[in-house]
Amino acid sequence: MYPLKFKKHFVEKIWGGRGFEEALDMKLPTADNYGESWEVSSHKNGMSYVENGSLEGKSLQELVDQDGAALLGEEIYNRFKGKFPVLIKYLDVNDRLSVQVHPSDEYALRVEKEFGKSESWYIIEASEDARLIMGLKEGITKEEFLTKAKANDFTDMFNIVSVKRGDFINVNPGLVHASLEGSVVICETQQNSDTTYRIYDFDRKVNGVARELHLDKASDVINFNEKPEITTNDSREKIALEGAQKEILVRGEYFNIDKLMVEGVFRDEINENFKVYSILEGEGKILHSGKEYEIRKGDTYFIPAGLDVSVEGRVEILKSFL
Template sequence: MEKLYPLKFKKVFKEKIWGGRSFSEKLNMILPTEKLYGESWEVSSHKNGMSVVENGRLEGKTLEELFLDYKGDFAGENIYTKYGKKFPLLIKYLDINDRLSVQVHPNDDYALRVEGESGKSESWYILEASEDARLIMGLKRGITPEIFAQKTKDKDFKNLFNVISVKKGDFISITPGLIHASLEGSVLICEVQQNSDTTYRIYDFDRLVDGKLRELHLDKAMEVIDYENIPRISSEKNRVNIKIDGGLKQEIIRDKYFNIDKLLLEEKFEDTDRASFMIYSILEGEGNLTCDGVSYPIKKGDTWYIPPKLEVAVEGKLEILKTYL
């Protein structure tokens, strides 16, 4: 097989009642209509939003096809051996301008048994946040399953949730069982998650979509909620800056499902991590990505999938969220 190269995928946009226009206004994306969009799926092999290559000789190929055809050359030998026939991650952007429904995700054991797919551990990197942005993250201390069941039955959601304020640069680890939602203000988020689309909706603020209330999943939610779950949150100012050639690196998370670094580059940077695929989410700036001597222009709003084993160099004043395993 011919050698792989850095891939860009067509963005899969999802209209949402809570969406907006920030993908166009802040991330250089061309939206297909004037409607409100809440999600842009950037790298996905999930059936609900399959990524399709838009650059080079592999144009038109799906991520799933490439993973199955190129195996370890596409993802890394150890990763292909571990995950077999299903690519492990899903990368997306969220544009939240209204209340995101109160929801929870299952873990692997529950999701595989009940839904036939992996669980959903995810993380949110806050790109932009209004001054009044507040999120629901977990339950208030002392809320037991019995209290929760009674209050949700009575549709009494007061004094139930843990509410936090967020700002640009915050990072939140949303592990399975953690109840979460947006409550006030607007946020623009880069989300890294397991390859799953399983979400259990607990409360949707009684909104109507096409004249109907959206379906809730209280029975399943009650089975997967972790009542003691407190989210891991890090802010920009509290992270350690590690000096690297060309700039700085922040090690944001090390997890069994994904690793995330933030790169703050001023000059040429050579990335020597070649055992795993890497996904570059370009948060700020513009420059060039060079792989095996071939250069590609990159800019804010781009997402690049870099197969393993390539010689990678980046030039430009850039902020990059780098995801890998």
């Protein structure tokens, strides 16, 4: 086992743009607008394939099937019954992301036959006017929601927040969310799921056809009292480590995330389970077993369970782990 880099899976979106080029130094495959780059995924809608080292060309699912306990960590492999538990993406929301909500495990496994979708957003870049919908206003009931939504009337329904670079939002299942104004580039860590219930799409059409809405399912899974969990660069505690500074972004059932600001040489703890490094800024190297793996912003590396790795350079990293 060694640090794995996967080929990016780009997804065109009606709300996407070209923000990956400037914010993350990515080379986009065509002149189209892209909304997502799937970085680490075993989902059928965007499978990851190794692009470095002796495992080049193998899919993440193949690796899990062949030696999942060693790759993921025995506890994680057993807990998720041999399925890869998370999905790491970058998002470029250049236009309005549809108003949507995600189901919990209980609902999604019963209705959609896949995991629910707990997710988190780290804001890499945001325009000055960036505003998001995060939750419903107090007092909105399921009956009122359905009545107004089916009439395409969303006045005074949503809680709206302004965001800036460095903000972190934990988006629990049941929290209605969307982008409303401006543009944002996001690093998203989520459960391994592609289930989204669309509530409102700002009356847009793709090839002359409005995208499907899912109002009844959405109303089943909305937590009408759910509030967003938002932290900022200023509000988070800074923890000094040798060669780095750490901020704890979230601890949860489905994923944990730390932000690491490395300056010099930082030897990371040896995790019993896998971890993923999303490189947000800077450049440097991952060091493992006498080998060096170059890293720069926009890169993502999967670190298999139990690997002893260090990071050298001046880099900002989101570390997602279980």
